[in-house]
Amino acid sequence: MSGKPRLTYCNGRGRMEPIRWLLAACSRLVFSTDGVLMFQQVPLVEIDGMKMVQTRAILSYIAGKYNLYGKDLKERALIDMYVEGITDLMQMILMFPFSPPEAKEKNLDSIKERATNRYFPVFEKVLKQHGQDFLVGNKFSWADVQLIEAILAVEEKIPAVLSGFPQLQAFKIRMSNMPTIKKFLQPGSPRKPPPDENYRETVLKIFRK
Amino acid sequence: MSGKPKLHYFNGRGRMESIRWLLAAAGVEFEECFLETKDDLTKLQKDGSLLFQQVPMVEMDGMKMVQTRAILSYIAAKYNLYGKDLKERALIDMYVEAVIDLNELLMTHTFQPADKKEQHFATIVDKATNRYFPVYEKVLKDHGQDFLVGNRLSRADVQLLETLLMAEECKPDILVKFPLLQVIEWTLNGQ
Numbered sequence: 001m002s003g004k005p006r007l008t009y010c011n012g013r014g015r016m017e018p019i020r021w022l023l024a025a026c027s028r029l030v031f032s033t034d035g036v037l038m039f040q041q042v043p044l045v046e047i048d049g050m051k052m053v054q055t056r057a058i059l060s061y062i063a064g065k066y067n068l069y070g071k072d073l074k075e076r077a078l079i080d081m082y083v084e085g086i087t088d089l090m091q092m093i094l095m096f097p098f099s100p101p102e103a104k105e106k107n108l109d110s111i112k113e114r115a116t117n118r119y120f121p122v123f124e125k126v127l128k129q130h131g132q133d134f135l136v137g138n139k140f141s142w143a144d145v146q147l148i149e150a151i152l153a154v155e156e157k158i159p160a161v162l163s164g165f166p167q168l169q170a171f172k173i174r175m176s177n178m179p180t181i182k183k184f185l186q187p188g189s190p191r192k193p194p195p196d197e198n199y200r201e202t203v204l205k206i207f208r209k
Numbered sequence: 210m211s212g213k214p215k216l217h218y219f220n221g222r223g224r225m226e227s228i229r230w231l232l233a234a235a236g237v238e239f240e241e242c243f244l245e246t247k248d249d250l251t252k253l254q255k256d257g258s259l260l261f262q263q264v265p266m267v268e269m270d271g272m273k274m275v276q277t278r279a280i281l282s283y284i285a286a287k288y289n290l291y292g293k294d295l296k297e298r299a300l301i302d303m304y305v306e307a308v309i310d311l312n313e314l315l316m317t318h319t320f321q322p323a324d325k326k327e328q329h330f331a332t333i334v335d336k337a338t339n340r341y342f343p344v345y346e347k348v349l350k351d352h353g354q355d356f357l358v359g360n361r362l363s364r365a366d367v368q369l370l371e372t373l374l375m376a377e378e379c380k381p382d383i384l385v386k387f388p389l390l391q392v393i394e395w396t397l398n399g400q
Contacts, residue, residue, distance in 0.1 A: 039307050039340055050299060056278065057302030064295050077272065080279030085261045116262055147358055 012199035024184035235288035
């Protein structure tokens with residue numbers, strides 16, 4: 001066995017993308033193959049002799065294993081809170097390609113509203129208050145990876161979304177220049193492109209009953 | 210200060226119920242502060258108590274914790290209901306996440322419009338009996354132990370029990386084909 005984690009999913013972002021980000025951030029290489037699905041669902045990640053399903057379970061395991069989960073229970077709690085909030089925002093983006101055409105503009109406005117009024121202000125404030133480079137414990141963690149992924153995903157839809165958030169702009173630059181993340185942002189990495197019509201059709205074909 | 214966790218939510222199950230279950234399973238007494246009007250929620254939002262403007266919120270150990278999963282993870286870890294190592298934790302997380310998915314279905318049933326209720330009910334029963342329950346039944350059968358993971362009570366057992374009971378409220382004979390789930394329900398209820 002190669003020892004590298006194996007990912008099974010559609011050839012697109014979806015629920016696997018945060019996992020690709022996190023594995024890339026701690027420089028674990030990834031490829032895909034088939035596997036057994038515990039609850040008949042993907043993502044599936046084969047890692048350390050386990051066939052793991054459930055996105056959050058997978059992300060938690062990776063974060064715990066590669067020291068991206070804080071130094072104690074309280075830092076972990078903070079990371080969890082931040083990650084969960086960001087995940088709520090990402091959920092809107094995840095679902096966006098599947099909204100009917102007449103709802104798309106409204107949904108885009110919702111994403112913009114939530115990002116700029118609910119989520120980004122929180123992280124802007126966190127970074128401003130402690131003045132450190134990373135969200136929690138002055139050390140790179142899962143929360144930082146989740147946030148940079150979210151910032152880039154929202155910017156793809158709303159290019160000027162960070163205009164009122166100087167701390168987040170600086171954060172984005174810092175994260176993008178971290179060696180493992182920089183590598184992931186380059187062409188040819190496992191990072192997937194924004195969802196297009198082809199991706200949408202594939203997903204509907206595979207998951208529709 | 211009483212030192213007891215303080216739960217902020219509506220006087221009902223919703224997203225706080227799993228937290229109540231886990232604290233109870235850990236033997237931790239808690240206080241509750243019920244939101245009864247929109248003003249109650251607005252007040253919490255305005256005073257900065259809610260990180261993302263949302264409840265549940267649990268005041269505990271000097272933190273104002275939000276996000277159901279974050280709160281559950283913290284309680285589980287603090288009270289040793291999260292397995293003995295990373296791999297047990299991973300297994301617990303997988304089981305728990307699926308239970309949460311099923312829980313969501315059960316939770317949203319009350320809010321379905323009248324014309325969708327029957328269809329939604331059918332989906333719940335289908336997913337419960339074809340996707341989720343068989344997995345836990347098999348886990349218990351394969352290792353023959355009393356608890357889902359590591360031969361010891363964990364949050365996975367607590368969250369599963371909560372969901373089994375809710376499923377039975379929905380359809381009383383839903384566990385008829387799952388003898389081991391019936392046993393674990395009976396065993397845990399006695400804990």
